[in-house]
Amino acid sequence: MLKVEGLHKSYHMGATEVKVLKGVDLAVKKGEFVAIIGASGSGKSTLLHIMGALDRPDKGAVEFEKRDMSRFGAGELNRFRNDAVGFVFQFYHLLDELNVLENVYLPAMAGKSIAGWFARRKAAKNRATQLLTQLGLAERARHKPYQLSGGERQRVAIGRALMNEPRLLLADEPTGNLDSSTGNGILDVLERFNETGQTIVMVTHDDRIANRAGRTVMLADGKIMD
Amino acid sequence: MYKITLAIRYLLKRRITYFAVVAVALCVFIVLVVMTVMAGLVGDFKEKNHLFAGDCVVATESLVGFSYYEEFVETLEKADFVEAISPAVKSYGLIGPQGSGSIGVEIMGIDPAMHSRVTGFGRTLDYHKTDVSKAFEPAYDPNLIGCVLGKDLLYQRDSYGTYTIGDGPGRAGYSVSCFPLTPKGATAGTKTDMVNTKTFYHSDNSVSGLARVDGSMIYLPFEWAQKLCGMTNPNRANAIHIKFKPDVRLQDGCDKVASLWQSFREGKTGDKQAFLLDTVTVRSWKDYRRSSIAPMEKEQTVMTVMFGFVGITTVFIVFVVSYMIISHKSKDIGILKSIGASNCDIIQLFSGFAFLVGLLGSGIGLFTGWLFLEKINEIEDWLFGHFGFQLWDRTIYAIGDIPKKIQLEVVVTIFLSAIIACLVGALLPSWQAARQKPVETLQVNQL
Numbered sequence: 029m030l031k032v033e034g035l036h037k038s039y040h041m042g043a044t045e046v047k048v049l050k051g052v053d054l055a056v057k058k059g060e061f062v063a064i065i066g067a068s069g070s071g072k073s074t075l076l077h078i079m080g081a082l083d084r085p086d087k088g089a090v091e092f093e094k095r096d097m098s099r100f101g102a103g104e105l106n107r108f109r110n111d112a113v114g115f116v117f118q119f120y121h122l123l124d125e126l127n128v129l130e131n132v133y134l135p136a137m138a139g140k141s142i143a144g145w146f147a148r149r150k151a152a153k154n155r156a157t158q159l160l161t162q163l164g165l166a167e168r169a170r171h172k173p174y175q176l177s178g179g180e181r182q183r184v185a186i187g188r189a190l191m192n193e194p195r196l197l198l199a200d201e202p203t204g205n206l207d208s209s210t211g212n213g214i215l216d217v218l219e220r221f222n223e224t225g226q227t228i229v230m231v232t233h234d235d236r237i238a239n240r241a242g243r244t245v246m247l248a249d250g251k252i253m254d
Numbered sequence: 255m256y257k258i259t260l261a262i263r264y265l266l267k268r269r270i271t272y273f274a275v276v277a278v279a280l281c282v283f284i285v286l287v288v289m290t291v292m293a294g295l296v297g298d299f300k301e302k303n304h305l306f307a308g309d310c311v312v313a314t315e316s317l318v319g320f321s322y323y324e325e326f327v328e329t330l331e332k333a334d335f336v337e338a339i340s341p342a343v344k345s346y347g348l349i350g351p352q353g354s355g356s357i358g359v360e361i362m363g364i365d366p367a368m369h370s371r372v373t374g375f376g377r378t379l380d381y382h383k384t385d386v387s388k389a390f391e392p393a394y395d396p397n398l399i400g401c402v403l404g405k406d407l408l409y410q411r412d413s414y415g416t417y418t419i420g421d422g423p424g425r426a427g428y429s430v431s432c433f434p435l436t437p438k439g440a441t442a443g444t445k446t447d448m449v450n451t452k453t454f455y456h457s458d459n460s461v462s463g464l465a466r467v468d469g470s471m472i473y474l475p476f477e478w479a480q481k482l483c484g485m486t487n488p489n490r491a492n493a494i495h496i497k498f499k500p501d502v503r504l505q506d507g508c509d510k511v512a513s514l515w516q517s518f519r520e521g522k523t524g525d526k527q528a529f530l531l532d533t534v535t536v537r538s539w540k541d542y543r544r545s546s547i548a549p550m551e552k553e554q555t556v557m558t559v560m561f562g563f564v565g566i567t568t569v570f571i572v573f574v575v576s577y578m579i580i581s582h583k584s585k586d587i588g589i590l591k592s593i594g595a596s597n598c599d600i601i602q603l604f605s606g607f608a609f610l611v612g613l614l615g616s617g618i619g620l621f622t623g624w625l626f627l628e629k630i631n632e633i634e635d636w637l638f639g640h641f642g643f644q645l646w647d648r649t650i651y652a653i654g655d656i657p658k659k660i661q662l663e664v665v666v667t668i669f670l671s672a673i674i675a676c677l678v679g680a681l682l683p684s685w686q687a688a689r690q691k692p693v694e695t696l697q698v699n700q701l
Contacts, residue, residue, distance in 0.1 A: 074693075082592060083693045102596065110594025117696060121589045125263035135593040137256035145255040188593070 029227055030056040030079060030196060035088035037074055048074050050250030052088070056229055058195070061222040063241030064231045070247045072231040073200050079229065080113045080198045081105045093195070110139040114189030118201035120181040122173040122188070129169040132156040132187040139192060152191075159187040163217060179210035186217055190226070197221070199230040203237055215240045257599060260586075261606035264579060271611060274575035274676075278615025279622065281568045282672050285561045286623035287630075289664050294657020296554050302463040303543040305374025308340070308495035310508045311542040312515060314533040317345050317483070318439050319490035321527035326518050327494060335502045335510055338371035340364060343479040344492040347432040349472055359407070360471045361432065363479020366390060366402075372497040375473075378460040380405075381423065390475045392457040394425050399478060400457025401428060406469035408459065413638070415648030423456040430454055430472065434484025437527055442484040450482045464546070488527055504538050512536040565675050572679030576608055580687045587687050588695030597688035604687055608680030609673060616672035620665060627658040 035052040038045050048071035056062050066072045077083040079090060081097060090097045092112065100108060114135075122131045136152035137145055145152075160166050163183040173181055182202060189197055199218065203211030215237060222228050222242070230241055238244045246253045265271050314320050323341050330336050343363030348356035366389035370376030376386035379402065381393065390400040409417045431451040434442035441448055454474060462468055480486050498507040515536050522528045540547065580587075587600055595603075626633070634656060637643040645656060 077693045080592070082696075083691070106594045106596045108594075109592060115592045117592075121585065121592075121696060123260070123586055123589060125260060125267050130259070134256055137259070138590065138593050138595055138599075140255065142255050142258075 029058045029060075029093060030054075030229070031089075031091040032075070032079065033089045033091075035075070035078060035090070036086045037071070037078065037083070038086055047250060049078075049085070049088075052247070052250070052252055054245060054252055056196075056227065058227055059222070059225050061218070061228045061242040062230070063238035063244045064229065064247055065235065065238040065244055066231075066233065066247035068233055071250055072233070072247050075247065076198050076200050076229065076231050079196075080115055081108050082115075107139070110135060111192045112194055113196045113198060114192070114194040116182070116185050116189045116197065116199040116202045118204040120173070120178075120185045120205075122181055122184055124173055126173075127169070128160065128165060128171050128173070128176070128184050129153070129156055131173065131184055132159055132191055134188060135191045156187065156191060159190060160184075162220075163187050177210075178206050179213055182206060182210075182214050183217060186214070186221075190221065195227060197226055197228045199228060201232055202230060203232070203234075211237065256590075257603040257606050260603055261610055264583070264607050265610045265614070268579060268582075270575055270578055271607075274572055274611045275615045275618065277571040278568055278612055278672055278676060279619035281564050282616045282619025282668055283623045283626070285564060285668050286620060286660070286665070287626055288557060288561060289668070290623075290627055290660050291630075291657055292554050292557050293661060293664060294659055295653065296550050298463075298653075298657060299550050300540075300547055303547055304539050305377070306462050306464060306467060307539040307542050308372040309498045309504060310496040310511050310536065310538055311493055312496070312511065312534060312536050313344075313493035313542065314530070314535070316439070316530075316533045317492070318435050318437055318530065319343065319483075319485050319492045320530040320534050321437070321488045321490050322518075322522055322525070322531070323491040323494055324489065326515070329514055329518055330494070330496060330511070333510065333514065335499055335507055336496055337499045338368065338497040340368040340372040340495045341476070341491040342369065342493045342495060343476060343483055343485055343490075345432060345479070345483045347430050347472075347482065349428045349430050351426060351428060356429075356431065357407075358470075359430075360467075361430065361474060361479055361482070362471055363474050363476045363483075365476045366473075369495065372495045374462075375460070378462045380459045380461070382458050389458050389473075392423065392425070392455045394423075395455070398455040399452075399475065401430070401454035402458045402460050402473035403428075403456060404468040404471040405459040405461045406465065407472070408456075411648055413644070413648055415654050417461075423458060426456045427453045428456065428472070430474065430482060432482040432484075434482070436484065437488070437490070437530060450484070452478065452482055454478075466546070490527075490530070504540075508536060508538045565671060568672065568675045569679040572608055572611060572676045573683065575611070576604060576680040576683040579607065580604060580683045583687070584690055584695040587690050588692040591692040592696065600688040600690075601684045604680055604684035605677055608676040608684070611680075612673035612676030615676070616669050619672070620669060624660060627660060630658050631655050 032052055032054040035049050037049040038047040052075055064072050064075065074083065078085050123134065126134065133152045133156035140148060157169065160169055163186060165180060165183055168176060168180060176184065203214050206214060218228055218230065219240060232238050327339050327341060330339050345361045347359055347361045349359050350356035366375065367387040370386040376383060379386065379389060382389040389402055392398050392400045405417060411417055429451055431449045433448065434450050436442050460468065460473060480489060485491065496511060519531050522531060590600065634645055646653060
């Protein structure tokens with residue numbers, strides 16, 4: 029499904045160039061649950077962002093379903109982010125102005141014109157409600173993010189990421205901001221979705237969390253270590 | 255759809271946006287009130303000038319006047335675009351109650367019935383509105399030769415702009431003195447005949463609403479004005495006021511009159527008094543009264559420019575508020591981009607927010623402005639009654655109520671300007687927001 033080859037990425041910190049990725053190669057098969065583990069600053073999040081088209085590599089190729097993403101135009105990249113991939117961030121990143129239900133169906137709204145949204149509104153709301161029920165948040169649909177606990181917020185973020193039924197779910201330290209038992213709950217949710225066929229790539233610095241994934245790869249010194 | 259939803263939520267949930275809305279509302283309120291009052295004053299002033307002069311005026315500034323006016327009047331009477339014509343004598347003289355001192359006045363000799371068909375003269379009278387032809391017949395003795403006095407020559411307005419006068423003109427004679435001039439401009443008389451003096455009796459008052467006219471004009475019967483000014487033998491006049499038929503455009507009518515005048519003047523080449531025609535011009539009422547209207551129009555332009563600066567202030571306020579909102583919403587921009595929002599979507603979102611600020615602000619401003627204008631005269635009366643404050647002193651200025659008629663084009667212009675100002679104010683912050691990279695805004699150290 030996803031193939032990364034010879035990926036390089038560097039950042040400038042003042043006058044200094046920091047090489048974060050130095051030729052990363054990685055392949056993810058459909059239905060896999062892959063954990064990328066590495067120390068803080070090893071480039072895990074950068075790799076995840078490039079795989080999700082939130083950032084561009086300096087060199088190398090990312091292929092998604094055998095299509096070279098470097099050839100995607102701006103519109104295609106936006107569509108890719110909207111319906112092919114879903115993001116779960118460490119800090120949930122929910123919109124404070126929207127309630128839980130609205131946060132979950134936001135990607136469905138974003139992918140539609142006004143007319144398109146009115147035509148699909150009911151179906152989208154049903155899908156969002158169904159996801160919230162699966163995530164145990166049916167009662168919280170009308171609550172605002174600030175009224176939820178950290179674990180609940182992360183589950184809302186997972187619901188949002190899965191709203192448009194993406195082929196790939198990218199999770200960046202999804203339990204990094206949660207206590208151990210809440211984090212395990214989130215991993216249970218991810219495992220459950222993976223069992224239904226959802227492809228997941230998760231980034232973490234914690235071995236125990238990485239072990240919940242089907243496959244673990246280590247990122248060190250800007251490269252994947254076997 | 256999410257852009258509209260989020261723009262509305264940003265508007266409602268962020269208290270700082272209320273300041274932007276209030277700022278826009280205040281600007282719109284001020285501009286609407288000032289522009290309405292100013293446009294009302296200018297429009298009213300123009301209308302009064304139009305009523306004073308008719309549509310087109312063939313006139314000379316020379317006090318000598320011009321000959322052959324009767325022939326040109328006959329020519330005009332045959333023209334299909336002319337509805338009415340009124341020749342007039344215009345000069346200067348001295349008047350005073352019999353046996354007392356004199357004051358300088360402007361003299362206008364007219365046939366009241368003809369002049370009323372061309373101008374609004376009849377409507378300016380106090381006592382002869384229904385039978386203007388008898389404007390120069392004093393009610394107390396129709397056999398006397400009357401005169402119509404500009405009302406401000408006789409009476410003063412009170413603080414509310416109303417004249418306190420009796421039931422009718424009192425039996426008062428006014429001696430009017432003029433210096434008769436020959437066609438060449440020399441004084442027609444010598445020694446004791448240097449000045450022509452005649453007593454006229456007060457038959458009516460005229461209130462044109464033009465302070466200068468009402469404070470210095472005395473209307474006399476046309477023939478008597480000619481005699482006083484030495485404009486007989488040959489007969490001369492200073493102006494011919496013309497009213498066009500309703501379907502004739504002002505400029506078209508003036509062009510036709512100018513063409514007729516040109517032909518008429520060419521036909522008189524070589525005649526004895528032809529040289530008097532050289533100073534005659536054909537002008538629309540706007541040009542004829544330009545010296546009166548232009549300062550008002552200039553004031554209106556200055557006000558418009560000043561309120562243009564108010565508009566710039568609005569742009570700046572919206573810019574600052576948008577900038578603050580957007581700088582607090584960089585995380586949202588990252589989130590939206592991560593779910594597929596484009597740069598254009600981000601610009602649309604924040605432009606939509608600015609549009610809503612403009613819509614709400616201008617809506618509130620227009621509504622409160624309308625409400626204020628509806629009650630503006632009552633408010634002024636209350637302020638005058640309690641604090642002695644008036645927008646302008648009615649004893650000095652010939653203005654009655656404060657104009658409050660809102661013009662649709664002014665409302666539309668202000669409304670659109672406010673919204674455009676808001677969009678302009680939000681343009682740069684929106685563009686900067688759209689350029690933000692999601693990976694930067696979503697970084698842990700950005701939170």
